[in-house]
Amino acid sequence: MNRPSQNQGEGEIITILLVDDIPEARENIKKMIAFEPDMKVVGSAGTGREGVALAKELKPNIVIMDINMPDMDGIQATAQITQAVPTTAVIMMSVQSDQDYLQRAMLVGARFFLSKPVSMDDLYNTIRSVYTQHKQLAEQYRTMVNAGTGTMPKAVANTGTGNDDNRAGHIVIVYSPQGGAGCTTIATNLASGLMREGTRALLVDADLQFGDVGVFLNLQGQSTIVDLARSVADLDTELFDNIVVTHDSGLKVLMAPARPAEAFIVQQDPTAVATIIQKVANHYDFIVVDTGRHMDETLGALFDIASKIVLVTTPTLAGVKNVRFVLDEFDQLGYSADKTTIVLNRVPQDRNLQKFAIPTEKISKFLKRPVEVEIPQDELTALTAMSKGVLIVAQRDRSRSPVKEFMQLADTIYTKLMGEETEQEAKQQEAPRSIFGSKLFGRTN
Numbered sequence: 010m011n012r013p014s015q016n017q018g019e020g021e022i023i024t025i026l027l028v029d030d031i032p033e034a035r036e037n038i039k040k041m042i043a044f045e046p047d048m049k050v051v052g053s054a055g056t057g058r059e060g061v062a063l064a065k066e067l068k069p070n071i072v073i074m075d076i077n078m079p080d081m082d083g084i085q086a087t088a089q090i091t092q093a094v095p096t097t098a099v100i101m102m103s104v105q106s107d108q109d110y111l112q113r114a115m116l117v118g119a120r121f122f123l124s125k126p127v128s129m130d131d132l133y134n135t136i137r138s139v140y141t142q143h144k145q146l147a148e149q150y151r152t153m154v155n156a157g158t159g160t161m162p163k164a165v166a167n168t169g170t171g172n173d174d175n176r177a178g179h180i181v182i183v184y185s186p187q188g189g190a191g192c193t194t195i196a197t198n199l200a201s202g203l204m205r206e207g208t209r210a211l212l213v214d215a216d217l218q219f220g221d222v223g224v225f226l227n228l229q230g231q232s233t234i235v236d237l238a239r240s241v242a243d244l245d246t247e248l249f250d251n252i253v254v255t256h257d258s259g260l261k262v263l264m265a266p267a268r269p270a271e272a273f274i275v276q277q278d279p280t281a282v283a284t285i286i287q288k289v290a291n292h293y294d295f296i297v298v299d300t301g302r303h304m305d306e307t308l309g310a311l312f313d314i315a316s317k318i319v320l321v322t323t324p325t326l327a328g329v330k331n332v333r334f335v336l337d338e339f340d341q342l343g344y345s346a347d348k349t350t351i352v353l354n355r356v357p358q359d360r361n362l363q364k365f366a367i368p369t370e371k372i373s374k375f376l377k378r379p380v381e382v383e384i385p386q387d388e389l390t391a392l393t394a395m396s397k398g399v400l401i402v403a404q405r406d407r408s409r410s411p412v413k414e415f416m417q418l419a420d421t422i423y424t425k426l427m428g429e430e431t432e433q434e435a436k437q438q439e440a441p442r443s444i445f446g447s448k449l450f451g452r453t454n
């Protein structure tokens with residue numbers, strides 16, 4: 010049972026502060042922790058106020074916090090601790106396991122929630138997993154603080170050559186109303202395909218509940234957009250650069266929350282993702298955004314700020330019908346036809362299957378838009394890439410299908426956006442548009 014988790018360094022001791030108004034409850038947890046050689050209780054407090062003071066003084070790795078306390082409740086105390094000591098992660102403990110408490114606790118920065126009474130296994134596992142998750146962030150924070158006070162070399166924020174805050178910032182949203190159509194596959198490969206010499210691309214996983222860019226690129230267990238959620242209003246690029254993860258290929262990735270339950274922390278403000286993207290846009294030439302199929306206000310705000318929306322469908326009735334609905338919505342919103350690019354994915358190559366697929370010309374006619382890129386169905390290529398955490402476009406032979414078609418999509422988007430750049434700039438100067446008043450979901454009648 011006392012096996013440190015993967016990212017926990019050898020001999021590393023997790024320091025813990027207990028905050029609970031009931032002495033027996035504190036004693037109980039303390040006894041459980043005493044069995045584990047890699048954890049140590051460094052202090053305990055009987056009130057929220059005392060807990061905040063001790064957290065500031067001891068700067069423990071973890072605070073285990075009771076919610077109901079007489080003077081200052083656990084949620085208030087957590088809010089103060091996460092503000093004052095960002096290197097500390099808070100685990101909330103309560104008999105109330107209802108959603109409301111969980112949400113409030115998460116919003117003020119608690120990283121995990123345990124229901125009383127807690128089992129030894131749950132306690133140990135939670136402490137270790139919260140510790141390893143928070144460790145990286147805490148280290149980055151320390152580096153930043155030190156950089157600010159000049160005691161350590163300033164963190165290298167941008168590795169590109171000059172002009173890093175004056176880039177085009179084209180925002181490309183990849184969306185499909187149909188689950189499994191290949192949105193994530195296309196978004197990841199598009200972002201990578203847009204990285205040319207001197208071009209910077211960022212991939213944002215905005216499928217907040219079930220984002221799987223991390224799985225596709227083998228990047229799990231790292232910082233996520235949740236780590237930015239509390240700093241949206243005064244986001245600085247240094248914090249952003251520390252949260253962004255770099256894939257082996259050099260692609261920069263802003264990851265989706267690690268757990269579906271954390272999505273609401275970001276969704277609380279429907280414009281949060283769009284705001285984050287806008288704030289860093291001029292550091293990148295392209296920002297490619299992967300999305301989930303569920304239409305909500307967060308997605309609406311993203312559609313609004315998009316330079317291009319890549320709509321993905323498959324040659325099936327359900328797929329094409331739903332894309333048609335989405336296009337009708339876009340028309341109503343007044344989006345110009347060239348804001349969307351239709352991509353047909355999973356086009357069967359097998360003759361026996363081809364007869365079940367809707368022919369491309371019919372799809373174009375029904376959608377009243379050309380299908381601009383057709384990507385063949387190729388299970389082997391898709392699965393091999395995913396299992397290795399590599400990109401399909403990373404293959405050396407780019408003349409082979411489906412690598413060729415993924416590159417064709419990247420080339421299409423690249424040419425359109427880089428070509429339209431001057432035209433758009435002129436337009437924007439004429440009529441600056443309100444960005445966040447998404448008409449799509451705000452109206453009720």
Ligand SMILES: Nc1ncnc2c1ncn2[C@@H]1O[C@H](COP(=O)(O)OP(=O)(O)O)[C@@H](O)[C@H]1O
Pocket residue numbers: 185187188189190191192193194195354355356384385386387388389391392395411
């Ligand atoms: N052109 C393709 N040929 C074969 N399999 C594909 C293709 N595109 C995507 N896939 C596979 O389909 C599954 C769903 O793709 P994914 O990109 O996750 O879709 P979405 O994000 O729209 O749900 C994945 O297993 C992926 O590897």
Ligand SMILES: [Mg+2]
Pocket residue numbers: 192193194216221300301
């Ligand atoms: Mg997906």
